[in-house]
Amino acid sequence: MASKKVLIITYYWPPAGGPGVQRWLKFVKYLPEFGIEPIVYCPENPNYPIIDESLVDEIPKNISILKQPISEPYGLANWFSKGSAKKISSGVIPKAKKQSLIEKAMLYVRGNYFIPDARKNWIQPSVKFLAEYIKEHQIETIITTGPPHSLHLIGLQLKARIGVKWLADFRDPWTTIGYHKELKLTSASRAKHLELEQSVFNTADEIIVTSNYTKNEFQVKTKQPITVITNGYDSHSVRVEGKDDLFTLSHIGSLLSERNPVVLWKTLSELIKENDEFSKVFQLQLVGVVSDDVVESIHQNGLKQHLSIVGYVSHDEAIKFQMKSQILLLIEIDSAETKAIIPGKIFEYMISETPILALGPKDSDVEHIIKSTNTGSYFNYHQKAELKSQILGYFEAFQNHNLKVHAIGLQPYSRRALTQKLAELIQSL
Numbered sequence: 001m002a003s004k005k006v007l008i009i010t011y012y013w014p015p016a017g018g019p020g021v022q023r024w025l026k027f028v029k030y031l032p033e034f035g036i037e038p039i040v041y042c043p044e045n046p047n048y049p050i051i052d053e054s055l056v057d058e059i060p061k062n063i064s065i066l067k068q069p070i071s072e073p074y075g076l077a078n079w080f081s082k083g084s085a086k087k088i089s090s091g092v093i094p095k096a097k098k099q100s101l102i103e104k105a106m107l108y109v110r111g112n113y114f115i116p117d118a119r120k121n122w123i124q125p126s127v128k129f130l131a132e133y134i135k136e137h138q139i140e141t142i143i144t145t146g147p148p149h150s151l152h153l154i155g156l157q158l159k160a161r162i163g164v165k166w167l168a169d170f171r172d173p174w175t176t177i178g179y180h181k182e183l184k185l186t187s188a189s190r191a192k193h194l195e196l197e198q199s200v201f202n203t204a205d206e207i208i209v210t211s212n213y214t215k216n217e218f219q220v221k222t223k224q225p226i227t228v229i230t231n232g233y234d235s236h237s238v239r240v241e242g243k244d245d246l247f248t249l250s251h252i253g254s255l256l257s258e259r260n261p262v263v264l265w266k267t268l269s270e271l272i273k274e275n276d277e278f279s280k281v282f283q284l285q286l287v288g289v290v291s292d293d294v295v296e297s298i299h300q301n302g303l304k305q306h307l308s309i310v311g312y313v314s315h316d317e318a319i320k321f322q323m324k325s326q327i328l329l330l331i332e333i334d335s336a337e338t339k340a341i342i343p344g345k346i347f348e349y350m351i352s353e354t355p356i357l358a359l360g361p362k363d364s365d366v367e368h369i370i371k372s373t374n375t376g377s378y379f380n381y382h383q384k385a386e387l388k389s390q391i392l393g394y395f396e397a398f399q400n401h402n403l404k405v406h407a408i409g410l411q412p413y414s415r416r417a418l419t420q421k422l423a424e425l426i427q428s429l
Helices: 019-034 053-058 074-081 084-089 101-113 120-136 150-162 178-182 187-203 212-219 262-274 276-281 292-300 315-324 336-340 345-350 365-373 384-399 415-428
Strands: 004-009 036-043 064-068 141-146 165-170 206-209 226-228 247-252 282-287 307-309 327-331 356-359 376-379
Touching (some): 004 120, 004 150, 019 053, 036 120, 036 415, 053 315, 064 120, 120 150, 141 150, 150 165, 150 187, 165 187, 206 415, 212 226, 212 336, 247 315, 247 384, 276 384, 315 345, 327 345, 345 365, 356 384, 376 384
Parallel strands (some): 004 036, 004 141, 141 165, 247 282, 282 307, 356 376
């Protein structure tokens, strides 16, 4: 039986770094096992904020990859703003009171002149190219994945033009994603975003989301079928000789201005002052992009001497940090909007044999996952005493060489199992 062809339209593809690229890189890796032939369409000359050349080696050798040029405004904007454009494109938006005039202007232009986003100029050339390619190669199904959500408008137009089956994959929400409200939108621009979002919701044959909260949010807006397919973990060959000698609490990934858990910094500061043994061996390790606001907050709470900022590292190096650390921090903004966010790194955290210490809004999807898999502990921002007690408990276990995690129920989050679910969805269309 011949494999069913599916065209995957994505902006992020190796050598892009970060979690956004890994979702579809892994799906492409395993889809052929389930009778699906993936064909990838991505930009020829993208402006990726993060590069990870190591991910290029993970691209399957026998798949078709189509590339077309893209025109993006970030090169010119970066020249004017001395790096602010790159920060903003990667999601690092300074707090309003700390934004320079050029940053405020860039956010206004980004939000009101590039709807839905700065990749909008890729829509029409892509539709023209792909409409012919899909007909010529008899492709029945396409998948668009966003952000950037402009890619869903490619799917919207292809659906209207040639009637192809279309799955719209939302790795993050559109109009309710955290940074959307920072874009200084006019009422007309806000309405346009909502109009385009609604068109995608009501036209796609199936919507894919990464969390149950997002599914519940979208179900209020559309009657189209919605399927939850989370991110997950994959097997790897990374090995480490052992855990850190220090009591390292490590956060892997971006810490943006709004993702600044002051309650955690204050708790750690208290433990340092109250416990000499803790103070001698404690280290706060941040691996990835960290905003100046977060660093300033950490310093204000007396943690400067215990802080190690590593910066962005390759995916394999990130896995090493996960495996060597004593505790892994998972931080989310304390708001109702972020209950739907499940950071991709949580699944790699879960197989690292390192306890997770998570902080976020009450009753989030992350809280459910951590508790159901027994991979760590979860606190909301009002549980300072409980948070402090847990960190102290972890430290005592570390001192006794007994800091371990006993995970359960991880298999459904494997990339292979998740891809099987996706393949069944594709075959059902």
